[in-house]
Each structure stands twice: as C-alpha cells, then as structure tokens.
Amino acid sequence: MIEVVTRQILTHISEIIGAAASMIIIWGVAVALTGFIKNEIKRDLHSEASQTKRRDIRQRLGGHLLLGLEVLIAADIIETIANPTSEEMIRLASIVVIRTFISYFLDKELKENM
Template sequence: MREILEIISSVIGLTAMAIIIWGVVVAVVGFLKSEIARNTPENNFKTRKEIRQNLGGYLLLGLEVLIAADIIETVANPTTQEVLILASIVVMRTFISYFLDKEIKELK
C-alpha cells in the first residue's frame, strides 16, 4: 500500500510540475507575441498584465497540486520528521500562494 501511495504522490508531483512548466511556456509565448506585434505602450502593458495573471494562475494551481502530493507522500511515510517537513512545506507554499493570489487580484 505504501508503494502505491508513493507512486501516486510522484505522479501528482509530476503533474504539478507539468502545470507550472506549461504555464511558463504559455507566458513566454504570449510575451514574445506581444513583443513582436509591438502594439502601443498601453496595449503592451495590458498584455503583460494578462500574461502575469495567467502565469500566476498556473503557478497557484501547480502549488496546490504539489501540496496534495506532499500530503499523500506523508500519509505513505508518517514519521515525525516527515510530518514536520510537510508542515513547513505547506506553510511556505501557502504563504507564497497567498501573496501570489493577492498580486493577481491587484492586477485585475
């Protein structure tokens, strides 16, 4: 059972990484398109703002999925050290998610 949970945790972690990487690729492509189009400065600002919002959304989703993977991994290996590591990871990722979400809302 432990091995199955570890595999599931790894798959979920890889999925989270794929989400984050995909978000970065989408952001870079969008940025390059806007730079090539050379719109007015106002349009470029609006486009960059939209790109940042989209990237922030991908990052938030990826972080949430990574937290789920960490929780499953801790269930598979419930040592005191693993629980402390999970708690610190969740606190850091929640902190990052909070401020990232706040910044995204400010951009809207």
C-alpha cells in the first residue's frame, strides 16, 4: 500500500517537474520572440547594435532551452524511480542520451557565439 502511494506521489512530482520544464521553455520562446520582434521593428540592417541584440536574444533562448532540457531529464529520472521496469530504464537511457547530446551541442554553439 505504501509503495503504491509512494509511486503515485513520485509520478505526480515527475509530472509537475515536467510541466515546469515546459513552462521554462515556453517562457524562453515568448521572451525571445518578443525581443526579436522589437529588435526587427527598430533595427538598422547593418547596425552592430541590432546584430548584438539578436545574438543576446539567441543566447538567452539557448539558456532557457538548456535549462528546460535538464529539468526534463530530472522529471524522467523521477518517473523511472516511480516505475522501475526494464522498459522504463531503456526509455530513460535513450531519452537521457538524446537530450544530453542536444544539450551538449547547444551549449557548445552558445559558447562559440559569445
């Protein structure tokens, strides 16, 4: 009985963390789109300030994406703890590898564009 309740609690926690990760990504996209539209309306095509602003917007969006992906990995780990089947372990390993791969290259690209 306690084990079932614990699994349910962990599953709900995982869902909440997953929702938080989605909100981080959605917030980052909203902020980036708002900044991009403002920049495009005001921009001078060859202005250094406009290009710098675009780079800053891209950096911030990348940061939100990275944070969101890392939080999603945490949600997946908690979900696997709640339901530790071999199928869940394989699914978790696959998701972690894919998200880590994406995070690594996104982080690398962001550092190169600084």
